[in-house]
Amino acid sequence: MKVKVIEIFRDKFTKELYQIGKELEITDENRVKDLVSRGLVEALEEKKKESKETLSLFEQEFEKKAVVDALKVIGEKATMNMKEETLIANIVALDEEKTKALKTALGIEA
Known part of the structure; x- marks a missing residue:
């Protein structure tokens, strides 16, 4: 600092x-x-720059924390210290049912 x-x-x-x-x-x-x-x-500067990390999913931007929380809600393993590429790879590997559940958890689909 x-x-x-x-x-x-x-x-x-x-x-x-x-x-x-x-x-x-x-x-x-x-x-x-x-x-x-x-x-x-x-x-002269804050302890930690609190720039919120965002991920582009389903043609929308989401905070990384929201994506991690949504993945946990649907029963998938996810942590905040995972790299963006790893999270996206895990999301791409989801089956159709889990993808739909993730979209619901993110508030894209009802």
């Missing part, structure tokens, strides 16, 4: 002196929280 120094401080680990305005990249989330809470730095 990128942070910007807003108060001069010396890093307790590296002993480096940071001046106001310096931008740092810190990977340890707890370290960032500590520095922010002490008023030494301010966060």
Whole structure:
């Protein structure tokens, strides 16, 4: 996570002196929280970019989470950490009955 120094401080680990305005990249989330809470730095970007992943299915766009949840509803194995290609391959491999159930779960067909 990128942070910007807003108060001069010396890093307790590296002993480096940071001046106001310096931008740092810190990977340890707890370290960032500590520095922010002490008023030494301010966060420049969110912890995680919460861009919602979407999948194109049945000529429509769906959030990945909605697709995973729908697959679970119809009894298929799916997780959020599956790659898009794997999810789509699993959907393509569904038989006609399961495909119809998936469309229903996604709200395409009633």
